[in-house]
Amino acid sequence: MSNNNQETFEVGAFKRVINGKTVLVQCDSRLEAQAEWLLKTIEDISEETKDAIRDGWTLEIGFSVLALVERDGMFVVCEPDYDDDPFENVVEDVSRSLWVVVMQNEVGEVTGTSDSFKIPRFDETIVLRKGVLEEEHIVLQRDEAEDDESGIEGAEVIDSGWYIGGADDDEEGSDDEEDYEACYVYELLESRPMLLSVLALPTDYVVVFNGEDIEAIYDEEDENVWNPADDDEADDKK
Numbered sequence: 001m002s003n004n005n006q007e008t009f010e011v012g013a014f015k016r017v018i019n020g021k022t023v024l025v026q027c028d029s030r031l032e033a034q035a036e037w038l039l040k041t042i043e044d045i046s047e048e049t050k051d052a053i054r055d056g057w058t059l060e061i062g063f064s065v066l067a068l069v070e071r072d073g074m075f076v077v078c079e080p081d082y083d084d085d086p087f088e089n090v091v092e093d094v095s096r097s098l099w100v101v102v103m104q105n106e107v108g109e110v111t112g113t114s115d116s117f118k119i120p121r122f123d124e125t126i127v128l129r130k131g132v133l134e135e136e137h138i139v140l141q142r143d144e145a146e147d148d149e150s151g152i153e154g155a156e157v158i159d160s161g162w163y164i165g166g167a168d169d170d171e172e173g174s175d176d177e178e179d180y181e182a183c184y185v186y187e188l189l190e191s192r193p194m195l196l197s198v199l200a201l202p203t204d205y206v207v208v209f210n211g212e213d214i215e216a217i218y219d220e221e222d223e224n225v226w227n228p229a230d231d232d233e234a235d236d237k238k
Helices: 029-049 095-111 185-191 193-198 228-236
Strands: 011-018 021-028 058-061 064-071 074-080 125-129 137-142 159-166 180-184 206-210 213-218
Touching: 011 029, 021 029, 021 095, 029 058, 029 095, 064 095, 095 193, 095 213, 125 185, 180 185, 185 193, 193 206, 193 213
Parallel strands: 021 074, 125 159
Antiparallel strands: 011 021, 058 064, 064 074, 125 180, 137 159, 137 206, 206 213
């Protein structure tokens, strides 16, 4: 699976004239196909909604909310500044947004879940057991989203439904709220970027990670839809 974690890459510039206005996408040059797809998506949305290309025009792509910013006679597609303040600032490079789309699509194709994706936005929250992101063997589980209790003070609460715990944690969990915390989805880009690859999976899915590798994905019927052969081998040994 693709991983753009702090890799050095060449920035590519991809343009399209949409209704007489030039739209520019800048991203990792390896994402040319995704950049062209993004430009076509912008064109289709603009035409279908009769919404003219303009400064400040926004659209949701995957987990990101992208914005057009007018620069030197062109409209540059920008993503939230995930290294600083994604709520207030943007950057003129959409590599991270497109990489997450690629990773989530790969997971969707393998698991057959693409049509039932529930993609959390960058500003939605994840509940986790404190310190778990520093562990190699972790488990992600998606339940129905809660209305509140994000654990992030002063934030507008938008719960993704995801919980992250350790592979060896007690199934009952702790009753002490001090043992848990919350983070925004985008914060995983810095700590555990590969976790974003599975966050579009539907409710009641469980994912086991070993380091940066997906070890297993279990659906709502507790079937391993990532490495089904592993479960077959385990049954044979019983």
